[in-house]
Amino acid sequence: MKAILTICLLVLSNSFMTLAWYGHLKFAEWKWFSKLGLIAIILISWGIALFEYLFQVPANRMGYSGNGGPFSLLQLKVIQEVITLVVFVGFTLLVFKTETFRVNHVIAFVLLILSVYFMFKK
Template sequence: MAGDMPTILLLIASNFFMTIAWYWHLKGGMARPLMTVILISWAIAFVEYCLAVPANRIGYAQGWSGGQLKIAQEVIALAVFGLFMVLVLKEPLGWRHAGAFACLIGAAAFMFAGK
């Protein structure tokens, strides 16, 4: 598990940038022109790619399958988005969020069983 830490940390960092790139404009940026929002989001997403691509390469080189990388990314993405949703968008977490997260954790358990 310690050898997996660079992959996990890079995926967490990349998901912070991905979430910001996709959703930053929903809170206070809705009046900006769409093309401006797209260009700013592309700039932010560039950083996300600079973190996600090495995360996937490192994980794959360490023996993670493509499916394991994807399911790990989805679990991390949901956790990061949950924080963003509550802290930035000021939206409450509900039982459906917990259920969705539990389903992804179950999917991760299946993908990593026996690894």
């Protein structure tokens, strides 16, 4: 149960992280947003990123084997990186319609999934 909850929290965390890091690129299409200066955009991104940390910190604390969780630190990091890329691709394809998903991207994801497999192999 801790493993599933950890992964769910990491998905939520990475959703906010992706929005904070890349959302402003799409929000620039909004008239009122495009008039904001860089400092205002940074502050808005920080506000969004706060929610990232509200999910990420508990996920790592709960999931880490040193705190009674099911994952080693290395396993947590690899899981987080794969989740980050999956969330990012989903965000990119849904929000930025000009991006395309190609065969080389599929190959890269297969290799990432293999990295998770090898990370968990004893």
